[in-house]
Amino acid sequence: GIFNRQNDRVYASSRHDADEHKGTNRRPSFQKKLLVWLATSKNGLSLPIIFEPGETLTHENYIEIVLPHARAEGQRLLGDDFIYQQDNATPHKHKDSIAWIKKNFPRFIDVKNWPPNSPDLNVLDYYMWDAIGHNMHWDKVKRYDSLIDEIKKGISSVSKNDLLRSVQNWSSRFFSILKTKSAYIR
Template sequence: MTHDGMSSLQIAKQLRKVVSERTVRRWQHMYRSTDKIDLKTPAGRPRIIRTKSLIRKVTNRFIYKGRQSARKLANSLGISKGTIGRIIHEDLHLHAYRVIIEPNLNDDHKQRRVSFTYWVAFSIAKMTVFMLPLDTTLMNTKEQSRRPSFQKKLMVWLAASKNGLSLPIIFEPGETLTHENYIEIVLPHALSEGQRLLGDNFIYQQDNATPHKHKDSIAWIKKNFPQFIDENKWPPNSPDLNVLDYYVWDAIGHNMHWDKVKSYDSLIDEIKKGISRVPKNDLLRSVQNWSSRIFSILKTKGAYIK
């Protein structure tokens, strides 16, 4: 309690949860013991696990071995998954790849994934000027407001490239995607953003959604885009090959302030802010890893990349 009778919980609420109740209690104990609050004194016990030496080891693993599972990395170093998570997020300021809910892959799907790998190796990789695909998708935002009074979803179109994210298209609440509005709204925007981000030499990639595969959509794409990965090339059920699925959507949700979402307008505002807050270096790293993920399919014999 303070001199005016306020509890640590009341003080934490007064500070609008800038600090936790636990921190307030520590400050109170410090003040009672020393008649002052020393903010330079770190909380808790001195570090005996998350040391500079350990952080350096983790850094070197990423430098020399590339993308790794946090769980496997923790096991190889003999530390907990919680410790490796804090090192990745708090010390290295990295963002873990999201765990994807994987659709079932049958033998035909696996074979198409292997065939796609060979096509990339012998077609795309041999181009004189190689630009990574402009990954595109249309999907519902995966996260919802933490406020029970507003739990809605919006469809958002976004593209990702090595030079950054496109400007999004955020559809009206309840609006669905048809081949008509895909041709009228999405494709011209995708072409313009592809040229802005990558110039005139880029590859357009889309998933196999019905509006994407419509004959009129395909005709528009073939007429206007410089290069295109069609449905016969792109393997089905492959979210682990789409940078939007294995990194971008999760990064956007991670950088949104969900407590501010109270209406569709505030949801749209936070989606835009979340997109603008995606770290450029992490995005570039995720896009650059696309090639290595593709060739990992040969090791898994078409199965999902772990």
């Protein structure tokens, strides 16, 4: 089934088909936000950082929590010579964040060299979060603890082949964006 998040409809040939493709979307009346940080590489996914419900990312907790973890996970997955890429979120491009990155990462792609609003170039955005969501058993999510468990299970259930294929797809996506002059790609 195809899930259209805009109007909460599932287009499928049967109820079974919709359920099979995780077409169920339950939305509580009073949603809480949950921030999860994750990195991806051709060699695997990082261990996630799961913030407290309602907590937001600031340049302070980005520097104190996320960046040291990102560096350690980059080294674990890729060795000492890797390129750190981030999007253009405000905490990411804060002058103190950039200074920390320049001092502590072997290489990184600077904000000036990365297009804003570029989900088509971010493996997490164009593939990984959907894959994780499809791997989760949403019917088991009753509280914060069970949500965390399902997120971790969803992350660990992403197959290495699917991850590698999505990372390898990056180059063709990059050239498609150049061809469309930065328009979103399909």
